[in-house]
Amino acid sequence: MNSDEVIKRIGNLHATDLLPQNVKNWEETRMFLQKIVEILLEYIREENDRSSKILEFHHPAEMLQILDLSIPDKPMTLSELLNCCREVLKLGVKTGHPRFFNQISCGLDLVSMAGEWLTATANTNMFTYEIAPVFILMEQEIMRKMIELIGWSPDEGDGIFTPGGAIANLYAMNAARHHCFPRAKPLGMTSVPTLCAFTSEDSHYSIKGAAAVCGIGADNCFAIRSDAIGRMIPEALEQEIIRCKKDGLHPFFVCATAGNTVYGAFDPLPQIADICVRHGLWFHVDAAWGGGLLLSPEYRHKLAGVERANSVTWNPHKLMGALLQCSACFIRQEGLLFQTNQMSADYLFQQDKPYDVSYDTGDKAMQCGRHNDIFKLWLMWRSKGMEGYRRQINRLMELAEYFTNRIKTTEGYEMVVAKPEFLNICFWYVPESLRLLDPKEKMARLDKVAPKIKAKMMERGTTMVGYQPDKQRPNFFRMIISNQAITHNDLDFLIEEIINLGKNL
Amino acid sequence: MNSDEVIKRIGNLHATDLLPQNVKNWEETRMFLQKIVEILLEYIREENDRSSKILEFHHPAEMLQILDLSIPDKPMTLSELLNCCREVLKLGVKTGHPRFFNQISCGLDLVSMAGEWLTATANTNMFTYEIAPVFILMEQEIMRKMIELIGWSPDEGDGIFTPGGAIANLYAMNAARHHCFPRAKPLGMTSVPTLCAFTSEDSHYSIKGAAAVCGIGADNCFAIRSDAIGRMIPEALEQEIIRCKKDGLHPFFVCATAGNTVYGAFDPLPQIADICVRHGLWFHVDAAWGGGLLLSPEYRHKLAGVERANSVTWNPHKLMGALLQCSACFIRQEGLLFQTNQMSADYLFQQDKPYDVSYDTGDKAMQCGRHNDIFKLWLMWRSKGMEGYRRQINRLMELAEYFTNRIKTTEGYEMVVAKPEFLNICFWYVPESLRLLDPKEKMARLDKVAPKIKAKMMERGTTMVGYQPDKQRPNFFRMIISNQAITHNDLDFLIEEIINLGKNL
Structure with missing residues (x-):
């Protein structure tokens, strides 16, 4: 049956006919x-x-004129639904495009x-x-593998897949608080000293966000200075801890970032771990972005020290390339996640079930219903094997080096951080008209x-x-090389395209 | 090309060949x-x-023997990956099965x-x-529709799709706190009075969970008594508020549940709203489960009073039948979500973009990356229209009535709550051997x-x-009628099957 015949047969039906x-x-x-799959395959081919x-590109107001998004009173036909799918894909952004x-x-x-x-299709719930x-057993198996890569011993470590890195960081901070002050769970923050946390000024905003949600207060999450390439300065951290203690605050949590958002910098984990030991603080590593490097024997040294962490955030939907959302929070102390989040819901997590209920994960989670984020990761990981991931990640690192060299040697381009540590390459394109200006004026106009x-x-x-400014520098581009489809050619293309778009500015 | 030929051609390839x-x-x-789609279609047909x-059914230890879940060193072939998919589906639970x-x-x-x-396939991020x-415009359109159904005026209300109802409730409690004490966000809970919240003893455990995470303390979330059919007793609520005030606590938040987890009971919203007004408290309605009734002109009266709420949780992945996860939190006060969650991440939410950045939703969210949960809801809603949903929901209510009558009139069955308000029907099956025992002994053995x-x-x-006990009663079954595929026949089947399974107990 050809396409027209199919549409003739089903086009006027409704969902209730299926x-x-x-x-x-x-x-x-x-x-x-x-038919749906045909539309998706065509999209993939084109992408x-x-x-x-x-x-x-259309501005929001324009887009609203092109697209009718309203909900009708009457059901739409299958043919209309297929058109909806085509139209939505046509007007969207092809985030999987190699460029x-x-x-x-x-x-x-x-x-x-x-x-x-x-x-x-399996549409189930991970509780x-x-x-x-x-899927529960699969999650256990994959978490074991990830914990092994982090470097904890086989009898340590627990974890949970969470809806994104921000929530994973929230899980970690909440578990850390429960570890230090278990009475905060029943009695709240007014029952404990004024807690404070520390994270680099270049870390992800979700750390401060977690402090706000937890009732610790965003201002009690102190931003520690970082060096010229974006790494937290350990001495500054220790000074701040000491100052906070003097001021009567109770330090409890340090977040070190492994691969930060803008620069891809890695905080010096061993030194930060030492400081945490010295002051008895929880050591969290936000490796949402950098965690994937643990899969490369050649580059995993950048995360040396992560094995000393009390908790780790690691998002397979970033460097590992799993579809959004796929994010995990690991807690070294067995049982702590359960103790922190357990609310004894008899109606869901009965103890008299016919199987070993220690496999039920619901009581470890802040959520009740929890999306299955494991299968897509498991299947993909099997498709690559450990060797395939190693190759893929090493290749991305090589591409980043290539791109960095091209930026450094192409007229009009300037690096923001001279030697990127990871897959973020921050750079300016300086149009000809700005190149001879005095530095101050140039920077002002470069923004x-x-x-x-x-x-x-x-x-x-x-x-x-993407682009953004930072605390001292005007707007610069931030290149992220994490799509396995990228070739040298695609990188050359970007460099040429920016020159073309920017030459007359 | 037939199936064997396809496998011959691609079976030994690897993902890197594609x-x-x-x-x-x-x-x-x-x-x-x-080939993947073929496997999925076969699964759907069978389901x-x-x-x-x-x-x-297999016990976890058994399952681990049948299934190899390990990650190999070498990449698996496409043929092996297809087998993985078949095997996983075969050993899973068919949650979409009409029974x-x-x-x-x-x-x-x-x-x-x-x-x-x-x-x-579109794999993007909602930030x-x-x-x-x-998808951002679609989310706005659907939220407008849902806000209209809640009954807020067109210029009121804001919302966000969240990963599940528990996180939606956390959003609501956090927003309520920010509304009452904006200084808690920067300064934490030690800067404000000892807050307390109220929810029915039969509400979802995520309300207490949110109080724990927020640093309010689970014990400062007071469980209010409910009546014989599971509805919060307004007088008990007001007494508790007054007692808390006397004890020096600062009440700020009341959660009323519209369709609670076990009984499907609806708390009396108008009376609770009155109490909130009298005491100046935030009025949250957890309509995660019951919210879908707003789509039925015949049954929406059960949620009368929801339009007075300050915030509402509503999960389209429940009654509306969207795939997990699809959950929303609505906040009546425009701008409050943004003020509560905004952390000023310059690198993501720049103000100098070429379009109206008020459409960027990232700063309203606790999460950074946010899964697209809107498209599946939008497409499904269009496929049904308002009329289709009305029919679907009314039909489910009719099926619940049918099932209730069957339970009441079938020997050996007893209702736990005589007149269910919603789609939860709680009942016991009493094997013959127990029927003549004295009530106390019967109850003990019934567990x-x-x-x-x-x-x-x-x-x-x-x-x-499913089954569970409650605070005063032994284990009982809890039937949930929310799958549109269910027929009278399926309900009869369950009744017969339980008799068969239980007759010799």
Whole structure:
């Protein structure tokens, strides 16, 4: 049956004519889902065609005129639903395009995607072994593997997959508090001293966010100075801890970042661990972005010291390329996650079930329903094996070096951090008209360049890269090389494209 | 090309032979994804075949022997990956089976599933308009619709889709605290009075959980007595508020539940709203489960008073049948979510972008990366229209009434709550050997019946329904009727099956 015939047969049907409501119409159901898949396959093919555009930019008001998003009174037909899918994909941003270099540009790993299709079809909930037996065991197996890579001993460590790194950091801070002051769980913060936490000024904002949510207070999460390349200065950390103690605060938590958001810098974990030991503080490593390097024997040394952490955040949806969301929080002390989050819900986590209920994870989680984020990671990891990941990650590091060299040797470009440690390459493009200005004026005018180039870039739709200022420097581009599809050619393309977009500024 | 030929052609390939790494092999990529889809379609067909088993039960230790879940050193072939998918589905639990009546048994809506397949393929992040323009606008449109159904005026209300109802409740409590004591965000709980919150003893445990995480303390979240059918007693609430004030605590938050977990009871919202007004407290409605009734003109009266709430949790992944996760938190006061969660991350939410950045939602969220949970809901809602939902929900209510009547009139069955308000039907099956015992002894022995029947049920694999005790009653079954696939026949089947499984106990 060709495409027109299929549409003729099912186009005017409605969802209620299909399974599960109408079990007789299996053939029509199959046809509808196959049509959906055709649309998705066409999208994937196009996304991987470098000559295709990443986006067709429209301002929100414009977009609202092109698209009707309203909910109708009457059900739409299958044919209308298929058109909705086509239209939404057409007007979206192809984040898996090999020339999409914006934040979280990990590409679209098709095995991970296939895994997510299966996850959707299996549509279960990770709270009990009862309804997710295989996925619960899979989560355990993968967490064991990740804990081994972190370097904890086989009898240590526990963890949970969480909806994103910010929530993983919140889990870690909450567990740390429970470890130090278990009475805070029943009695609240007014029952304990005024706690304070420490994180680098270049760390992710979710650490301060967690302090705010936990009732510790964002201002009691102190931002520690970092050096010229974005790494926390251990001496500054220790001074701040001592100062806080003098001021009557109670330090309890230090977050070190392994691969920070803007520069990709790695805080010096061993020194920070030493300080935590000296002062009896919880040592958390936010390796949301950098954790993936543990898969490379050649680069895992950048995380040396992570094995001393009390807790680790690691997002496989970043460097490892799993589909969003796939994020984990690991806690070294067995049982602590359970003690921290357990609320004794008899109606869900009964103790008289016919199987070993220690496999039920619900009581370890802050959430009740919990999405299955494990299958897409497991399937993808199996598709690569340890060797494949090693190659993939080493190759990305090589591409970052190549790109850095190209930036350094191409006229008009300047590095923000001369020697990037990771896959973030921060740089300026300086249009000719600015090159001979005195440094102060040049910097002032440079601030407007990246936004202008980005705006033109989005109009043209051929590539995308993020920008931001930092505390001392004007807007600069931040390149992220984490999509396995990227080639040298794609990197050359970006360099040329920015020159083209920026030359007349 | 037939199936064997396809496997012959692609079976020995690896993921690196496919897109995005190897763009020449589009045909092989397509074949692999089509094979995955074949497996999923076969699963869906089987899941909807009532003669198929819901699960093949294995204890965890057994399961670990059947399944090898380890990560290999070498990449697996495509053929091996396809086998992994088959095996995982075979050993899982078919939560979309029309006779799966466990918790969160909303079935598998195939349009919502198709939506999730597309979401996976588009793999973007909800933090900015820049990379999710269509989905951000879609979220706004759907939230507007849901706010309208809640009954707030068009210029009121804001919201965010969150990873599950527990996190939605946490958002609400955190926003309420920020509203009452904005200084808690920077300075923490030691800067404010000892706060306390109130929720019914039959509410979801995530309310106490949120109080623990927020540093308010689980014990400062007081459990208010509920009546015989599980509804909070307003007088008991007011007494407790007054007592807390006398004890020097500072009441700030009341959670009323619309459709509670075990009984499906609706707390009396208008009376609770009055009490909140009288005492100046934040009025939160946890309508995670019951919210879907707002779509039925015939039954929305059960939520009368919800329009007076300051915040509402509503999970479309429950009654509305969207795939897990799909959950929203609504806050009546415009701007409050932003003020509560905003952490000023310049590197992500720059103000000098080429479009109206008020569309960027990242600063309203506790999370940074945020999964796209909107598309599957939007597409499904369009497939039903307002009329379709009305029919679907009314039909479920009718089925619940039918089931209740069957339980009441079938020998050996007893209702726990005589007149259920919603889609939860709590009941006992009393084996013949217990029927003539004196009530006390009967109750004592009844506690063991449901677990025994459930264990046999899982062995047999033909149906599934949850059970639990409550504070005064022994283990009872809790039937949830929320899968649109359910027919009268399926309900009759459950009643017969329990009799069969339990008759010799």
